[in-house]
Amino acid sequence: MGIFDFFKKDKGTELFDEQTPAEKKAERIRDEIERMGLKGDIKVHVDGNKVKISGKVPDQATKERLMVLAGNTKYINKVDDDDLDTDGPPSSAPASRYHTVESGDSLSKIAKEYYGNASAYMKIFEANKPMLSDPDKIYPGQVLRIPDENAAV
Structure with missing residues (x-):
């Protein structure tokens, strides 16, 4: 997918405030991923208002859910999932x-x-x-x- 822009200012799930340190933001997003039950070897890095998700997940649907979860977080405006791979062969289904x-x-x-x-x-x-x-x-x-x-x- 690459980089996906979420054009919002103050909307979304409030996991932290704007002044929260980047590592703490990443930790809270990882906690939310775990709470939502999304599986995989998932790494989260936050730089300002951008989240980079990397690792490996079971399928394309999980990859898309991660992108939406991270992007629908308050104070996050961009999600980069270029380094997030899926297990198994590529899906023949069209991307969402x-x-x-x-x-x-x-x-x-x-x-x-x-x-x-x-x-x-x-x-x-x-x-x-x-x-x-x-x-x-x-x-x-x-x-x-x-x-x-x-x-x-």
Whole structure:
């Protein structure tokens, strides 16, 4: 994926404040990754508002979830996952797209936009678990994974 920009200022999961030292920020992001149950040999480095994730994860979906988790952290604006590899052969499924939530959005509205079917909102919800705990709890500025409609979540 490379470097992904998250254009937000003060939105996201609050794991630390802006003045927290970089190593402590990285530690808190690693703690959140562990709390979310994302598996792999994952290393996190923070430099200012940028997170670099490296190591190895089981699959492309986990790689994408890590990127979204780190990027949806308050005070983080960029995520670099160039050095994050997946186990096994490359997936033949298309990579997920991403949607930045805007005021008035709902998962149903987003599903209608990407899949043509508002009832497909659970596919987006499942693709963003465990970061999302409830389909109704999204916020403006949050970035969501939108998997290909035919891909497994």
